[in-house]
Amino acid sequence: MTLLDLQRDFLGFLLDEPSDIPVAVGGSSGPGLAVYHNAYGGQLVECLKDSYERLWAWLGDEAFEAAARRHIAAHPPHSWTLADYGVKFSETMADLYPDDPEVAEIAALDWALRRAFDGPDAPAFDRQQLAAVDWDEAVIAFVPTLTLLPVKTNCGAIWNAIAAEEEVPAAELLPEPGWVRVWRVGLQPHFASIETAEMGAIQLASSGMSFARLCDRLSEEIGVETAVDAAGRYLASWVQDQMIADVR
Amino acid sequence: MPEETIAPFHGFGLGLRIPHFQNYLTEAVPVDFIEIISENFMGAGGRPIHVLDEVRDRWPVAMHGVSMSIGSADGIRSDYLARLKALADRIQPLWVSDHLSWSRVGEVNSHDLLPLPFTEEALNTVCANIEHVQDALERPLVLENPSTYLTFADDQMTEWAFLAEMTKRTGCYLLLDVNNIYVSGTNNGFDPYDYLAGVPADRVRQIHLAGHSQGQGRLIDTHDEPVPDPVWDLFARIYPRLGRVATMIERDDNIPPLQDMLDELDVARRIAGDVTAAAA
Numbered sequence: 325m326t327l328l329d330l331q332r333d334f335l336g337f338l339l340d341e342p343s344d345i346p347v348a349v350g351g352s353s354g355p356g357l358a359v360y361h362n363a364y365g366g367q368l369v370e371c372l373k374d375s376y377e378r379l380w381a382w383l384g385d386e387a388f389e390a391a392a393r394r395h396i397a398a399h400p401p402h403s404w405t406l407a408d409y410g411v412k413f414s415e416t417m418a419d420l421y422p423d424d425p426e427v428a429e430i431a432a433l434d435w436a437l438r439r440a441f442d443g444p445d446a447p448a449f450d451r452q453q454l455a456a457v458d459w460d461e462a463v464i465a466f467v468p469t470l471t472l473l474p475v476k477t478n479c480g481a482i483w484n485a486i487a488a489e490e491e492v493p494a495a496e497l498l499p500e501p502g503w504v505r506v507w508r509v510g511l512q513p514h515f516a517s518i519e520t521a522e523m524g525a526i527q528l529a530s531s532g533m534s535f536a537r538l539c540d541r542l543s544e545e546i547g548v549e550t551a552v553d554a555a556g557r558y559l560a561s562w563v564q565d566q567m568i569a570d571v572r
Numbered sequence: 573m574p575e576e577t578i579a580p581f582h583g584f585g586l587g588l589r590i591p592h593f594q595n596y597l598t599e600a601v602p603v604d605f606i607e608i609i610s611e612n613f614m615g616a617g618g619r620p621i622h623v624l625d626e627v628r629d630r631w632p633v634a635m636h637g638v639s640m641s642i643g644s645a646d647g648i649r650s651d652y653l654a655r656l657k658a659l660a661d662r663i664q665p666l667w668v669s670d671h672l673s674w675s676r677v678g679e680v681n682s683h684d685l686l687p688l689p690f691t692e693e694a695l696n697t698v699c700a701n702i703e704h705v706q707d708a709l710e711r712p713l714v715l716e717n718p719s720t721y722l723t724f725a726d727d728q729m730t731e732w733a734f735l736a737e738m739t740k741r742t743g744c745y746l747l748l749d750v751n752n753i754y755v756s757g758t759n760n761g762f763d764p765y766d767y768l769a770g771v772p773a774d775r776v777r778q779i780h781l782a783g784h785s786q787g788q789g790r791l792i793d794t795h796d797e798p799v800p801d802p803v804w805d806l807f808a809r810i811y812p813r814l815g816r817v818a819t820m821i822e823r824d825d826n827i828p829p830l831q832d833m834l835d836e837l838d839v840a841r842r843i844a845g846d847v848t849a850a851a852a
Contacts (some may be wrong), residue, residue, distance in 0.1 A: 325726070326645070326693065327643075327645040327689070327691070327693050327694050327697055328645035328646060328677065330645075330689065330724075331644065331645050331674060331677040331686075332677055332678065334686060335677060335678075335680050335682060338682055338684075339680070347725075348689075348724055348725060348726070349722045349723065349724055349725065350722060350723040350724065350725055350727075351725075353721075353722035353723060354789075355721070355787075355788060355789030355790050356720075356721035356722030356759065356790055357721075357722060358788065359721040359722075359787060359790050359792065360684065360686065360687075360721060360722075363684050364682055364684055367683060367684060368683070371683075400680045400681075401680070401681045401682070401683055402679050402680065402681060403681065404639055404649050404651055404652040404655075404681065405611055405614065405639060405652075406611070406639075406683045407611070407615065409683070440618075441618050441619065442615030442616060442617060442618040442619070442620055442621075443615070443616055443617060443618060444616040444617045445616070445617035445618065445621075468616075508618065511618060511619040511622055
């Protein structure tokens, strides 16, 4: 057996596929094979617990481990880094808990916050420079850790209560679907619930549209007076929340 | 063969672990160097890199990786090497180390330190990969003997003979994990003292000390216990043969307060001092 064949077979053994590995190892190596087999799945479960800490708390040990094992069986790791493992765990949660949408949403929030934790650095735009901005031409660049998540439930309140070790509210649907934005300020990840109109404004700004054109677009959609008020509120919160990296 | 060599560094250090981040940022921790798990600092930014930059300002740092997969029959991933080199260029470590093992072949990465057969083919593969990595990183590589839990029917040489030939062919160096020698010897039926006698001592730049636990039919390299007496005994035997070397204690689970780790490191210092004096 070549080294390449042996390694393919060994990985197949870890993934519970048919394998000649038990033949290739020494005669008394059965317990050793079990160590590697257990370590493979065990490490991935621990990795998911680490990345999805609030989801783990929400589901409890037994349900989380069962979900993790289902995910691991369907998704062997591919990335060079274990930190990437679990990128699609929220999709597994959506499949496993179709009647409990908060489960997949808590998972998506856990993942986005983890990604923001060690995402690219970018100092926040100096608010002292705002007065010098030519708003007729200005284009806003957000910090690179900014992520938008669609939500139907109070997943943010659940997440916060678990993190603060406070009484956790029951899951409930929002009056209307909204969004959560996730980003990092300095070294600390943050998230906030936002209305759909703000999500649209963020997406337009992120596409490179000038802030003036963005205001025009809002006016077309929600009327001039409402749009002026909304755009002002959005910009103020983006500055206040240190979401803006640059205004060009 | 790399043109550069790794100068010996003598000292006693610990691994940088999250529960101790604040200690290292705010206290005069009495260690001579700090080892990092490279992959924990290969993200784009944020708190890990911020902490590492501050630590590097105060101590020499050794980079220790777990994802190189130096034994992969289909080579080393270039995206991993590029990130590793960027980190090495940023912090200018004492050296860059990883394990004599493999984790990935094709698209599947087990993220475990899987065992290599000790065959001529595996030796050729490992040596070719080491030379590729040393060229890419523009520095010699340091490789650690891993804990193993089985042997292969086709093995053609001992692990220590494999290590000796590997260093001879590639000019790489060794990180000798004394606990792993004890664990692998117990699991696979070799005498750890034969291993120590056969390993090329002049290539060793670093020592790892750690604890292990008893699994079903195998000792497991868990790094969740203090260093046990049989590992200290092996350390005392090999240390006088190594000259200037960097010694550290690994703890990755059940991590105690930093002071407990420093007390254990003092045991290593005392043993090293005693056996060096006795050998003089």
